[in-house]
Structures are given as C-alpha cells and as structure tokens.
Amino acid sequence: MAQAKNNQKIEFEEKYMTRGQLIWRAFLRHKLGVISLGILIILYMLALFADFFSPYNPIDQSLKHTYAPPTRIHRSYKGTKTKAYILPVITYVDKVTYERSYKEMIFPRRLVVENADGSTAVYEIGNDGVESFKFSINTVESIKVNGEWHDVKKTPKISDYFLFDYNEETLTKGTGRIETSSAVAKEMYFKNYGSRFGLTDENQIEAVAITEILDTIVVKKNGKFEMIKGKVIDYDYKTYPVKWFAKSWKGKLLWIFPMNLHLFGVDNYDNNQYVRFYILGADLYGRDVWSRIVFASRISLSIGIIGMVITFALALFFGGVSGYYGGLIDEGLMRFAEIIMSIPGFYLMIMLRAMLPLDLPSTQIYILLVFILSFIGWAGTSRVIRGMVLSIRQREFVEAAIAIGLPNRKVLARHVLPNTATYLIVNATLRIPGYILGEAGLSFLGLGIREPSASWGLMLAQAQDVYVMTKAPWLLIPGIFIFITVISFNFVGDALRDALDPRSLG
Known part of the structure; x- marks a missing residue:
C-alpha cells in the first residue's frame, strides 16, 4: 500500500498569465x-441612462412644492399594513410663524356622515353620481392681550382637500389651533391690528393663534352641489402607490430612443397636481433634486x-x-x-x-x-x-x-x-x-x-x-x-x- 502511494505521480499544470x-x-x-x-x-x-433613472424631467417646475423635503413613504393604511404609497404634499408659508412649511394632504374618496336626525349617509366618488367633496373651513386668527384672546379675522374658504397632521386627526376636528409666541408673528399682527386695541408695543401681544374648524360638507352630485350638515364618522382617502418601472414623462434613452418608462415612480392615476415623489427633496422651483x-x-x-x-x-x-x-x-x-x-x-x-x-x-x-x-x-x-x-x-x-x-x-x-x-x-x-x-x-x-x-x-x-x-x-x-x-x-x-x-x- 505504501509502495503504491510512492509510485503515484503528482502532476503540475503550468499556467502562463499575460501582462494584462x-x-x-x-x-x-487593492480593496479600496x-x-x-x-x-x-x-x-x-x-x-x-439618466432618462431611465429619473422619475421626473429635471427642468419641470412645481411651485406648489418649493423646498419640499424628501417624500414620506407610508406602509400602513388606517392601522393596516399595505404596499408602499405616498400622499399629496404642499409647501406653504405659515401664517403664524411666517416660515415655509409643508403638510401632507387627504383627498377623501369616501365619506360616512351622521346626519342631524341620526341617520347615516355614505358618499363615495364614482358611485350614485358623486363627483367630488368640498369642505367649508372657517379660519379664525386671534391675538392674546392681557391674558384674553381676541378674534381679529375670520376667513371662510372652500377646499377640495383637507390638511392633516401625522396622527391623522379625523375630519370633525379640523386642523385645530396653531399657537405661537414668535417675535415675527407679534410684529406682523401689531402692524395690522395694534391700533384697533390701542396697543403701543408689539410685546403687549402675548401670543398669536390661527384656528381652522370644519363647518360644512359640500358634495357635488350629478353636477349639482349639495350642502350637508352633519358629523363625519368615517372616511377613506386616496393613496398613490410607489411603483417600480413606472411610466411618466417622455425622455430619450441614450439620446436617441424615445421612452416613458423609468426605474421608479408614483402611480398618479388621477393627475393630482399635488402628488410628487421626491426621494431627495425639491429645490426652490419644486424640481426633483x-x-x-x-x-x-x-x-x-x-x-x-x-x-x-x-x-x-x-x-x-x-x-x-x-x-x-x-x-x-x-x-x-x-x-x-x-x-x-x-x-x-x-x-x-x-x-x-x-x-x-x-x-x-x-x-x-x-x-x-x-x-x-x-x-x-x-x-x-x-x-x-x-x-x-x-x-x-x-x-x-x-x-x-x-x-x-x-x-x-x-x-x-x-x-x-x-x-x-x-x-x-x-x-x-x-x-x-x-x-x-x-x-x-x-x-x-x-x-x-x-x-x-x-x-x-x-x-x-x-x-x-x-x-x-x-x-x-x-x-x-x-x-x-x-x-x-x-x-x-x-x-x-x-x-x-x-x-x-x-x-x-x-
């Protein structure tokens, strides 16, 4: 046995490598x-392949999204796990702090309303001739002087959307009251309303507040508007799915071949002007960074x-x-x-x-x-x-x-x-x-x-x-x-x- 092992021949294979x-x-x-x-x-x-990797045309502007931050991706809907989606977003100058801010928006697609007589009515876009919802929101601006609040301005407005905070307040609560004691807000309100209350110094204004309260629900049905007095007890809102290989703007692959397919994007199925998917935020003109x-x-x-x-x-x-x-x-x-x-x-x-x-x-x-x-x-x-x-x-x-x-x-x-x-x-x-x-x-x-x-x-x-x-x-x-x-x-x-x-x- 040992002799057989000694008689075994070990073969070596020579391999010549080129200089390359x-x-x-x-x-x-060199790992680095x-x-x-x-x-x-x-x-x-x-x-x-810039056209394929870009969800938006780099020169397209959206002034409704000035300095919009990276878009928040949601993975749950009313407490239930779901596929990734985003919500419409708008940037605006806050009336209280006079700073640019942003909010996510709810576009309701289904409302369950409790009427004054206790009955329940369901309104869903696309069913029974319902075309859209609108909400009348009373905006009340107040200042605090000597410990008392005084209303200085009341502005009703109609809107197709409803702003909401991250805790998703119900529609009946509105957006609540936003209060601040910033020097900028005091200065602005002192210039506009100081003479009305006999104020001599902007520091006499202790605080400023803006309150938005839901007042009336308006439903557009069969081309006619119907005003509803009641309480919203449940609602569903529109979501916009995030998709791979989405179709959007028309670019040119390799500067030659027209194409509208991109690596990722959002399914903006109803062409909502407030829907933008910014993975790295937006610039001054609302362009995708x-x-x-x-x-x-x-x-x-x-x-x-x-x-x-x-x-x-x-x-x-x-x-x-x-x-x-x-x-x-x-x-x-x-x-x-x-x-x-x-x-x-x-x-x-x-x-x-x-x-x-x-x-x-x-x-x-x-x-x-x-x-x-x-x-x-x-x-x-x-x-x-x-x-x-x-x-x-x-x-x-x-x-x-x-x-x-x-x-x-x-x-x-x-x-x-x-x-x-x-x-x-x-x-x-x-x-x-x-x-x-x-x-x-x-x-x-x-x-x-x-x-x-x-x-x-x-x-x-x-x-x-x-x-x-x-x-x-x-x-x-x-x-x-x-x-x-x-x-x-x-x-x-x-x-x-x-x-x-x-x-x-x-």
Whole structure:
C-alpha cells in the first residue's frame, strides 16, 4: 500500500498569465480601489441612462412644492399594513410663524356622515353620481392681550382637500389651533391690528393663534352641489402607490430612443397636481433634486473624461516633439509650457472665462469649459512626458528603428510615445477629479453651466444660503456626489499605480 502511494505521480499544470492578467490580479488586491471602481461604474451608468433613472424631467417646475423635503413613504393604511404609497404634499408659508412649511394632504374618496336626525349617509366618488367633496373651513386668527384672546379675522374658504397632521386627526376636528409666541408673528399682527386695541408695543401681544374648524360638507352630485350638515364618522382617502418601472414623462434613452418608462415612480392615476415623489427633496422651483443630480452627472463626469483626453493629446504632442527633436524646438515649446504653469490654475480659469461672453447658452459654455480646463492642464504633463521621451529615446529598440530607416514621426508614434502609456493611465485617474472640481468651482461662481441645465457645481451654488442650509439641507447632496467621485478616482489611481508597478506583478 505504501509502495503504491510512492509510485503515484503528482502532476503540475503550468499556467502562463499575460501582462494584462497580472495587472488585473494586482489591482484586485487593492480593496479600496476595487470598491471605488464599482462606485465609478455605477455613477457613469447613472449618467449614461439618466432618462431611465429619473422619475421626473429635471427642468419641470412645481411651485406648489418649493423646498419640499424628501417624500414620506407610508406602509400602513388606517392601522393596516399595505404596499408602499405616498400622499399629496404642499409647501406653504405659515401664517403664524411666517416660515415655509409643508403638510401632507387627504383627498377623501369616501365619506360616512351622521346626519342631524341620526341617520347615516355614505358618499363615495364614482358611485350614485358623486363627483367630488368640498369642505367649508372657517379660519379664525386671534391675538392674546392681557391674558384674553381676541378674534381679529375670520376667513371662510372652500377646499377640495383637507390638511392633516401625522396622527391623522379625523375630519370633525379640523386642523385645530396653531399657537405661537414668535417675535415675527407679534410684529406682523401689531402692524395690522395694534391700533384697533390701542396697543403701543408689539410685546403687549402675548401670543398669536390661527384656528381652522370644519363647518360644512359640500358634495357635488350629478353636477349639482349639495350642502350637508352633519358629523363625519368615517372616511377613506386616496393613496398613490410607489411603483417600480413606472411610466411618466417622455425622455430619450441614450439620446436617441424615445421612452416613458423609468426605474421608479408614483402611480398618479388621477393627475393630482399635488402628488410628487421626491426621494431627495425639491429645490426652490419644486424640481426633483434626484433627477437633476442624475442629469447633472452627465456634465460633471463627462467634462473630466473629455478634458483629460484633450489634455493628454496636447501633452503628448508638445512633450513628445520637444523631447525627441530637442534644440530650438525644445526650448520654444518648454518655455511656453512654463509660462502657462507660472499662472495659478484657478485664476487662469477665471481669467479665460471672463474674456468670453456671459450670455452664452449652456451647450457653448460646456464646450468652452472643456477647452479652458484642457488648456490649463497640459503644460505640467507635457514636461513629464518630455523627460520620459528623453530617456526612451536612448533605448536600443528606438536606435534600431532609426537604423532601419523609419521616419522620425513613425519612430515617435510607434515606439516612443506608447511607452509612456503606463504613466498616462495613472495620471489620468488622478487628473479627472481636478477637472470635475474645476467645472464645479466655475459653476459655483456663476461662470459655468447656467439654468435650466444642471451641473453639480451649479446645484451647490443654489444652496449657498443660510436659509437653505438650515431649512433645506438636501440641496447640499450634490456636494456629497462630488466628494465620492473625487475620492473614488483617487483610490482607483492609487490601485492602478500599484498594479502597474513591475514589483507587484509577481
């Protein structure tokens, strides 16, 4: 038995890996680099298929949803678990605090009313000719002086909807009384009603209150309005389901194919103007922040790639020609590069942009930004390439190519410049973040992309306000995307630099 084991032959399989496979194996050892590469792939997929990932057109406005916060998703209906849905939302300026606020809204679809004689009536939209409900709500504004409340204004209003708090108060209770002692409210009510009560100082007003009380129910039935005096004992309201692969606005997949299918959205089956699904909130004009971020990524991410390609084309030309030919050509090209390098990059960008008209459309501004960012980035890279070309030019394979009679342009293009590829790949991943930050900086200063187009820098510029930072912090989210993109490119660059090092290939 032992002899049989000794006679067994152990076979080894030799496997030869190409240089590309060795580089990929070394790259996979860098965990942060792999994760960052995955993040960048996701970001560029979002930019490429922006129309599919955006539930709304990024330029569509809804002034009823100014600075609306991220939409609250409900998963229970009157205490029972149900599929995810949202409710209509409106933003408004509070009459008491004079601050912008928002409320979710109930659009009743079924009412159970107890009449004055004790009988019960059921009204449901779509049944027995019932078309809609309306409610008469008395709004009473009061001020408190010397411990007593005094009514100063009473305003009845008719509404198709009913505001409610998170505890879902019943319709019979209305929205109740909202009371405040803020200095702003006291000042406003003192200006309007101080003379009526003989007040000499706004501080004599101890508090301000607004009370909304449900008064009358109005039912539209068969084209006629019917007023009902009674008590609402039960009701059902409309809900709007959140759906995957929802159909809404018409976009263009890959800029070519018309489509109205999007990854997610809300089923607004009755075209309710108050129904909006904001996963990252809304901006000043009620535009969906998520949709604008996704479309803005097309500009912010592509400008780095295109700018890098142009920069390296210029750097390869100037650095390669200067290093290969030398002499007066080298002196002239490198002195010009040093002049460009002597000017601080950001100030050079501002100077070049200021020399151009400010009222250009966004498409032309985009092209100009690419040109500006490329112009300021090639000089430093060209000097590095020149040094590499000077070294590569002395190699035996270059001398052999010259000896067999190849023209200088072919030697430079086929044998010299390709050997700088390793440096260019690593340098590209480290330079792209600079272009992204450059575009963001110019747009932030108002010298870049303009409305209604969007870029991450422009969206951040719209958030440079104390009110926005405190009341609508979701407008700062584009800054998070810039941070993640820049740090991801840097990690990928570090991983590539290590992977391309011959000592790491094994």
